[in-house]
Amino acid sequence: MSADEPREPALHVPVLLDRVVELLGPACSTDGAVLVDCTLGLAGHTLAMLDAHPGLRVIGLDRDPDARAEAARRIAAAGHGDRVTLVPAVFDELPEVLAELGVTEVQGVLLDLGVSSLQLDRPSRGFSYSADAPLDMRMDPSGPLTAADVVNTYPHGQLARVLSTYGEERFAGRIASAILREREKQPFTTTGRLAELVRDSIPAATRRTGGHPAKRTFQALRIEVNDELGVLTRVLPAAVDALAVGGRIVVITFHSLEDRITKQALAVGTTDSTPHGMPVPMPEHAPTMRLLTRGGEAPSEAETTVNPRAASARVRAAERTRRAA
Secondary structure: OOOOOOOOOOOOOOOOHHHHHHHHHHHHOOOOOEEEEOOOOOOHHHHHHHHHOOOOEEEEEEOOHHHHHHHHHHHHHOOOHHHEEEEEOOHHHHHHHHHHHOOOOEEEEEEEOOOOHHHHHOHHHOOOOOOOOEOOOOOOOOOOOOHHHHHHHOOHHHHHHHHHHHHOOOOHHHHHHHHHHHHHHOOOOEHHHHHHHHHHHOOHHHHOOOOOOOHHHHHHHHHHHHOHHHHHHHHHHHHHHHEEEEEEEEEEEOOHHHHHHHHHHHHHHOOOOOOOOOOOOOHHHOOOEEEOOOOOEOOOHHHHHHOHHHOOOEEEEEEEOOOOO
Protein backbone atom coordinates (compact mmCIF):
# COMPACT_ATOMS: atom_id res chain seq x y z
CA MET A 1 0.00 0.00 0.00
CA SER A 2 1.47 3.36 -1.00
CA ALA A 3 1.97 6.19 1.47
CA ASP A 4 -0.85 8.25 -0.01
CA GLU A 5 -3.42 5.47 0.29
CA PRO A 6 -5.78 5.27 3.27
CA ARG A 7 -4.62 2.76 5.86
CA GLU A 8 -8.23 2.16 6.86
CA PRO A 9 -10.94 1.71 4.20
CA ALA A 10 -13.37 4.58 3.97
CA LEU A 11 -16.73 4.17 5.69
CA HIS A 12 -18.37 1.26 3.90
CA VAL A 13 -21.98 1.79 2.87
CA PRO A 14 -23.46 -1.51 1.63
CA VAL A 15 -25.80 -1.08 -1.32
CA LEU A 16 -29.51 -1.85 -0.79
CA LEU A 17 -28.70 -3.12 2.71
CA ASP A 18 -32.20 -2.95 4.21
CA ARG A 19 -33.79 -4.57 1.17
CA VAL A 20 -31.23 -7.39 1.11
CA VAL A 21 -31.84 -8.13 4.79
CA GLU A 22 -35.60 -8.07 4.17
CA LEU A 23 -35.38 -10.43 1.18
CA LEU A 24 -33.03 -12.96 2.80
CA GLY A 25 -34.57 -12.80 6.28
CA PRO A 26 -37.37 -15.37 5.98
CA ALA A 27 -34.94 -18.02 4.71
CA CYS A 28 -32.14 -17.28 7.19
CA SER A 29 -34.00 -16.85 10.47
CA THR A 30 -33.87 -20.46 11.70
CA ASP A 31 -31.01 -21.78 13.83
CA GLY A 32 -28.39 -23.49 11.68
CA ALA A 33 -29.37 -21.69 8.48
CA VAL A 34 -26.47 -21.17 6.08
CA LEU A 35 -25.98 -18.09 3.92
CA VAL A 36 -23.34 -17.99 1.20
CA ASP A 37 -22.10 -14.46 0.61
CA CYS A 38 -20.48 -15.04 -2.77
CA THR A 39 -19.00 -11.54 -2.92
CA LEU A 40 -17.98 -10.87 0.67
CA GLY A 41 -16.12 -7.60 0.05
CA LEU A 42 -16.00 -5.62 3.29
CA ALA A 43 -18.72 -7.84 4.81
CA GLY A 44 -21.37 -5.13 5.11
CA HIS A 45 -24.29 -7.33 4.11
CA THR A 46 -22.92 -10.32 6.03
CA LEU A 47 -22.58 -8.34 9.26
CA ALA A 48 -26.16 -7.06 8.99
CA MET A 49 -27.45 -10.60 8.46
CA LEU A 50 -25.42 -11.98 11.38
CA ASP A 51 -26.70 -9.20 13.64
CA ALA A 52 -30.29 -9.90 12.60
CA HIS A 53 -30.17 -13.70 12.89
CA PRO A 54 -28.23 -15.13 15.87
CA GLY A 55 -28.48 -18.72 14.60
CA LEU A 56 -27.16 -17.97 11.10
CA ARG A 57 -23.86 -19.25 9.73
CA VAL A 58 -22.15 -17.56 6.78
CA ILE A 59 -19.76 -18.88 4.17
CA GLY A 60 -17.98 -15.86 2.69
CA LEU A 61 -16.23 -16.08 -0.69
CA ASP A 62 -13.86 -13.49 -2.10
CA ARG A 63 -10.92 -13.73 -4.49
CA ASP A 64 -9.34 -10.53 -3.14
CA PRO A 65 -6.96 -11.16 -0.20
CA ASP A 66 -7.17 -7.52 0.92
CA ALA A 67 -10.96 -7.74 1.10
CA ARG A 68 -10.87 -11.04 2.99
CA ALA A 69 -8.42 -9.67 5.55
CA GLU A 70 -10.48 -6.53 6.17
CA ALA A 71 -13.72 -8.54 6.29
CA ALA A 72 -12.21 -10.92 8.83
CA ARG A 73 -11.17 -7.98 11.01
CA ARG A 74 -14.64 -6.45 10.91
CA ILE A 75 -16.40 -9.76 11.56
CA ALA A 76 -14.15 -10.49 14.55
CA ALA A 77 -14.64 -6.98 15.93
CA ALA A 78 -18.41 -7.54 15.80
CA GLY A 79 -18.06 -10.79 17.75
CA HIS A 80 -19.18 -13.07 14.92
CA GLY A 81 -15.89 -14.76 14.05
CA ASP A 82 -17.05 -18.24 15.11
CA ARG A 83 -20.08 -18.10 12.78
CA VAL A 84 -18.26 -17.27 9.54
CA THR A 85 -16.09 -19.38 7.25
CA LEU A 86 -13.98 -17.30 4.85
CA VAL A 87 -12.89 -18.96 1.62
CA PRO A 88 -10.41 -17.62 -0.97
CA ALA A 89 -12.40 -18.39 -4.11
CA VAL A 90 -14.01 -16.96 -7.20
CA PHE A 91 -17.73 -17.36 -6.76
CA ASP A 92 -18.22 -19.71 -9.71
CA GLU A 93 -16.27 -22.20 -7.55
CA LEU A 94 -19.34 -22.39 -5.30
CA PRO A 95 -20.08 -26.12 -5.90
CA GLU A 96 -16.50 -27.09 -5.06
CA VAL A 97 -16.49 -24.88 -1.95
CA LEU A 98 -19.72 -26.40 -0.62
CA ALA A 99 -18.51 -29.93 -1.36
CA GLU A 100 -15.23 -29.27 0.44
CA LEU A 101 -17.14 -27.97 3.49
CA GLY A 102 -19.60 -30.86 3.41
CA VAL A 103 -22.59 -28.55 2.89
CA THR A 104 -25.33 -30.15 0.79
CA GLU A 105 -27.80 -27.26 0.69
CA VAL A 106 -28.04 -23.66 1.88
CA GLN A 107 -30.81 -21.29 2.88
CA GLY A 108 -29.46 -18.17 1.21
CA VAL A 109 -27.13 -16.99 -1.54
CA LEU A 110 -26.11 -13.36 -2.02
CA LEU A 111 -24.26 -11.91 -5.00
CA ASP A 112 -23.32 -8.22 -4.83
CA LEU A 113 -21.60 -7.77 -8.18
CA GLY A 114 -19.16 -5.25 -9.56
CA VAL A 115 -16.09 -3.70 -7.99
CA SER A 116 -15.87 -3.36 -4.20
CA SER A 117 -15.44 -0.15 -2.26
CA LEU A 118 -12.03 -1.31 -1.06
CA GLN A 119 -10.84 -1.85 -4.63
CA LEU A 120 -12.14 1.54 -5.78
CA ASP A 121 -10.75 3.41 -2.79
CA ARG A 122 -7.19 2.06 -3.10
CA PRO A 123 -5.68 3.76 -6.16
CA SER A 124 -2.86 1.21 -6.46
CA ARG A 125 -5.39 -1.44 -7.55
CA GLY A 126 -5.93 0.48 -10.79
CA PHE A 127 -9.74 0.32 -10.91
CA SER A 128 -10.37 4.06 -10.82
CA TYR A 129 -9.91 6.62 -13.59
CA SER A 130 -9.85 9.45 -11.04
CA ALA A 131 -6.30 8.74 -9.79
CA ASP A 132 -3.15 7.83 -11.70
CA ALA A 133 -2.09 4.29 -10.81
CA PRO A 134 -0.74 1.07 -12.35
CA LEU A 135 -3.09 -0.25 -15.04
CA ASP A 136 -4.04 -3.45 -13.21
CA MET A 137 -7.74 -4.03 -12.32
CA ARG A 138 -7.30 -7.62 -11.08
CA MET A 139 -9.68 -8.54 -8.27
CA ASP A 140 -7.25 -11.33 -7.46
CA PRO A 141 -3.79 -9.71 -7.54
CA SER A 142 -2.29 -13.07 -8.51
CA GLY A 143 -4.50 -13.39 -11.59
CA PRO A 144 -2.79 -13.90 -14.95
CA LEU A 145 -4.29 -10.99 -16.93
CA THR A 146 -4.04 -7.26 -16.20
CA ALA A 147 -5.72 -4.31 -17.86
CA ALA A 148 -2.29 -3.33 -19.23
CA ASP A 149 -2.06 -6.73 -20.93
CA VAL A 150 -5.42 -6.18 -22.60
CA VAL A 151 -4.65 -2.63 -23.72
CA ASN A 152 -1.14 -3.41 -24.97
CA THR A 153 -1.65 -6.78 -26.67
CA TYR A 154 -5.22 -7.19 -27.96
CA PRO A 155 -5.63 -6.62 -31.73
CA HIS A 156 -7.93 -3.82 -32.83
CA GLY A 157 -11.00 -5.95 -33.48
CA GLN A 158 -10.79 -7.81 -30.18
CA LEU A 159 -10.16 -4.64 -28.19
CA ALA A 160 -13.02 -2.77 -29.86
CA ARG A 161 -15.31 -5.73 -29.22
CA VAL A 162 -14.44 -5.73 -25.49
CA LEU A 163 -15.14 -2.00 -25.20
CA SER A 164 -18.37 -2.21 -27.19
CA THR A 165 -19.78 -5.37 -25.57
CA TYR A 166 -18.71 -4.95 -21.95
CA GLY A 167 -18.69 -1.16 -21.78
CA GLU A 168 -21.51 -0.49 -24.26
CA GLU A 169 -19.16 2.18 -25.60
CA ARG A 170 -20.43 3.61 -28.90
CA PHE A 171 -17.01 5.01 -29.76
CA ALA A 172 -15.23 1.69 -29.16
CA GLY A 173 -13.65 1.63 -32.62
CA ARG A 174 -12.23 5.14 -32.29
CA ILE A 175 -10.86 4.42 -28.83
CA ALA A 176 -9.30 1.13 -29.95
CA SER A 177 -7.64 2.85 -32.92
CA ALA A 178 -6.21 5.55 -30.65
CA ILE A 179 -4.92 2.94 -28.20
CA LEU A 180 -3.15 0.97 -30.94
CA ARG A 181 -1.63 4.15 -32.33
CA GLU A 182 -0.32 5.32 -28.95
CA ARG A 183 0.89 1.94 -27.70
CA GLU A 184 3.24 1.77 -30.70
CA LYS A 185 4.99 4.82 -29.29
CA GLN A 186 4.99 3.57 -25.69
CA PRO A 187 3.06 0.78 -23.92
CA PHE A 188 0.34 1.84 -21.50
CA THR A 189 1.26 1.32 -17.86
CA THR A 190 -0.96 3.77 -15.93
CA THR A 191 -4.64 4.58 -15.60
CA GLY A 192 -4.06 8.32 -16.05
CA ARG A 193 -2.62 8.08 -19.54
CA LEU A 194 -5.39 5.74 -20.66
CA ALA A 195 -8.16 7.89 -19.17
CA GLU A 196 -6.76 10.96 -20.92
CA LEU A 197 -6.56 9.16 -24.26
CA VAL A 198 -10.15 7.93 -23.95
CA ARG A 199 -11.32 11.43 -23.13
CA ASP A 200 -9.54 12.84 -26.19
CA SER A 201 -11.00 10.10 -28.42
CA ILE A 202 -14.62 10.96 -27.63
CA PRO A 203 -16.30 13.94 -29.37
CA ALA A 204 -16.44 17.07 -27.21
CA ALA A 205 -20.23 17.25 -27.33
CA THR A 206 -20.51 13.73 -25.94
CA ARG A 207 -17.96 14.38 -23.20
CA ARG A 208 -20.23 16.99 -21.65
CA THR A 209 -22.84 14.41 -20.56
CA GLY A 210 -22.92 10.98 -18.93
CA GLY A 211 -20.16 11.30 -16.36
CA HIS A 212 -16.45 10.68 -16.89
CA PRO A 213 -15.67 9.80 -20.53
CA ALA A 214 -13.48 6.85 -19.47
CA LYS A 215 -16.13 5.22 -17.29
CA ARG A 216 -17.36 2.75 -19.91
CA THR A 217 -13.86 1.82 -21.09
CA PHE A 218 -12.67 1.12 -17.55
CA GLN A 219 -15.79 -0.97 -16.86
CA ALA A 220 -15.17 -3.01 -20.00
CA LEU A 221 -11.52 -3.64 -19.16
CA ARG A 222 -12.38 -4.67 -15.60
CA ILE A 223 -15.00 -7.14 -16.81
CA GLU A 224 -12.57 -8.62 -19.34
CA VAL A 225 -9.67 -8.90 -16.87
CA ASN A 226 -11.79 -10.67 -14.26
CA ASP A 227 -14.11 -12.63 -16.61
CA GLU A 228 -16.99 -11.18 -14.61
CA LEU A 229 -19.83 -12.12 -16.96
CA GLY A 230 -18.49 -15.62 -17.53
CA VAL A 231 -18.21 -16.18 -13.78
CA LEU A 232 -21.76 -14.86 -13.25
CA THR A 233 -23.19 -17.05 -16.01
CA ARG A 234 -21.58 -20.12 -14.44
CA VAL A 235 -22.50 -19.41 -10.81
CA LEU A 236 -26.21 -18.63 -11.11
CA PRO A 237 -27.43 -22.15 -12.01
CA ALA A 238 -25.12 -23.62 -9.36
CA ALA A 239 -26.37 -21.17 -6.72
CA VAL A 240 -30.01 -21.94 -7.48
CA ASP A 241 -29.26 -25.67 -7.38
CA ALA A 242 -27.66 -25.31 -3.93
CA LEU A 243 -30.78 -23.76 -2.40
CA ALA A 244 -32.93 -25.76 -0.02
CA VAL A 245 -36.69 -25.57 -0.48
CA GLY A 246 -37.60 -22.17 0.96
CA GLY A 247 -34.07 -20.91 0.30
CA ARG A 248 -33.57 -17.56 -1.38
CA ILE A 249 -31.10 -16.02 -3.82
CA VAL A 250 -30.51 -12.26 -4.01
CA VAL A 251 -28.44 -10.67 -6.79
CA ILE A 252 -27.37 -7.02 -6.93
CA THR A 253 -26.21 -5.88 -10.38
CA PHE A 254 -24.68 -2.60 -11.54
CA HIS A 255 -25.12 -2.59 -15.30
CA SER A 256 -27.51 -3.96 -17.90
CA LEU A 257 -25.30 -6.87 -18.95
CA GLU A 258 -25.25 -8.35 -15.43
CA ASP A 259 -28.95 -7.66 -14.95
CA ARG A 260 -29.87 -9.38 -18.22
CA ILE A 261 -27.89 -12.52 -17.33
CA THR A 262 -29.49 -12.60 -13.87
CA LYS A 263 -33.01 -12.09 -15.22
CA GLN A 264 -32.61 -14.91 -17.73
CA ALA A 265 -31.10 -17.32 -15.19
CA LEU A 266 -33.85 -16.76 -12.63
CA ALA A 267 -36.54 -17.05 -15.30
CA VAL A 268 -35.52 -20.66 -16.01
CA GLY A 269 -36.77 -21.87 -12.63
CA THR A 270 -39.85 -19.66 -12.50
CA THR A 271 -41.30 -20.88 -15.81
CA ASP A 272 -43.56 -23.91 -16.33
CA SER A 273 -41.69 -26.31 -18.62
CA THR A 274 -44.63 -28.49 -19.68
CA PRO A 275 -43.93 -29.57 -23.30
CA HIS A 276 -45.74 -27.58 -25.94
CA GLY A 277 -48.97 -29.23 -27.05
CA MET A 278 -49.89 -30.85 -23.74
CA PRO A 279 -53.53 -30.12 -22.83
CA VAL A 280 -52.80 -29.23 -19.18
CA PRO A 281 -49.72 -28.24 -17.19
CA MET A 282 -47.83 -31.26 -15.84
CA PRO A 283 -47.00 -31.16 -12.11
CA GLU A 284 -43.44 -32.40 -12.65
CA HIS A 285 -42.86 -29.46 -14.99
CA ALA A 286 -44.23 -26.81 -12.61
CA PRO A 287 -41.90 -23.95 -11.66
CA THR A 288 -39.29 -24.68 -9.01
CA MET A 289 -38.77 -21.01 -8.10
CA ARG A 290 -40.87 -17.90 -7.52
CA LEU A 291 -39.72 -14.34 -8.06
CA LEU A 292 -39.62 -12.07 -5.01
CA THR A 293 -39.00 -8.80 -6.86
CA ARG A 294 -40.81 -7.10 -9.71
CA GLY A 295 -38.07 -6.69 -12.27
CA GLY A 296 -34.82 -5.17 -11.14
CA GLU A 297 -35.62 -3.00 -8.14
CA ALA A 298 -33.67 0.25 -7.84
CA PRO A 299 -32.52 1.89 -4.61
CA SER A 300 -34.51 4.77 -3.20
CA GLU A 301 -33.63 8.37 -3.93
CA ALA A 302 -32.71 8.74 -0.25
CA GLU A 303 -30.17 5.92 -0.51
CA THR A 304 -28.52 7.24 -3.67
CA THR A 305 -28.24 10.68 -2.05
CA VAL A 306 -26.30 9.17 0.85
CA ASN A 307 -24.41 6.67 -1.31
CA PRO A 308 -24.02 7.82 -4.94
CA ARG A 309 -22.35 4.51 -5.89
CA ALA A 310 -25.74 2.84 -5.40
CA ALA A 311 -27.37 4.80 -8.23
CA SER A 312 -26.97 2.12 -10.91
CA ALA A 313 -27.71 -0.83 -8.61
CA ARG A 314 -30.62 -3.17 -9.25
CA VAL A 315 -31.69 -6.13 -7.11
CA ARG A 316 -33.47 -9.32 -8.18
CA ALA A 317 -34.44 -12.17 -5.88
CA ALA A 318 -36.16 -15.56 -6.03
CA GLU A 319 -37.15 -18.38 -3.67
CA ARG A 320 -37.00 -22.12 -4.25
CA THR A 321 -40.50 -23.55 -3.94
CA ARG A 322 -39.78 -27.20 -4.68
CA ARG A 323 -37.07 -29.57 -5.83
CA ALA A 324 -37.05 -30.56 -9.49
CA ALA A 325 -38.58 -33.97 -10.10
